[in-house]
Amino acid sequence: MFEIIFILGGAYLIGTAVERKHYRSIAAREKETLRVPISTRKTVQEGDQQRISEATLAYGSVVVSIDRFKRFLAGLRNIFGGEVASYASLIDRARREAFLRMKESHPHADYFVNCRIETSTLSNGQGRAVGTVEVLAYGTAIYLSK
């Protein structure tokens, strides 16, 4: 019993600190890459058709796992129902991180089109397994001739 409380407490403290640090890094990097738009449109912007020098596939991915404390909270949620907020922040930062990595893989691109997100479960958190998801963001990087 004592051991469980110790692990949950440690997971809560470290997990929260890690999450905060990650959100700060995401916010800073999103601000830095703000000048490069990403969109889900399938076509390039009007009038750019003749100016394109290169169009190439770009992708970024990240694997994240839930901490023990949040998993415990989610377990409680399963009893009462409702939104599982503890998982939402995990998936949110994974998706934002994946898009940032996609952008950072092509730092000189002018913009990205046809961006897609794919989430896949690597382990579902049943039994002894801990919930682990992979998020992949991909799109086409467009380079314009100057």
Place this chain on the structure above:
Amino acid sequence: MIVTNLETVPGKAIDEHYGIVQGSTIRAKHVGRDMMASLKNIFGGELKGYTELLVESREEALSRMIRQAQEMGANAIVNVRFSTSSVAQGAAEILAYGTAVKVS
């Protein structure tokens, strides 16, 4: 080889279609990485070992797809999609597929 997930190659015209090309790979986790990941699992956050593993597998899948397109004589692959599925406990399949075309 131009690889894009758009339906056409911007600024170029498609002359010929060669059909679907695909590349896939199934990777299992490595014991050392798995142990580190299970420690990391207590505190949550990014599992860097797995991220690297999946990035490597995705590059492998892409290069297999590109090789298949080259054998067909294509010079571009359009409408590329990725898919990941876990086939067995501890192993993941990464698939990349698209349409091989000739552009000019």
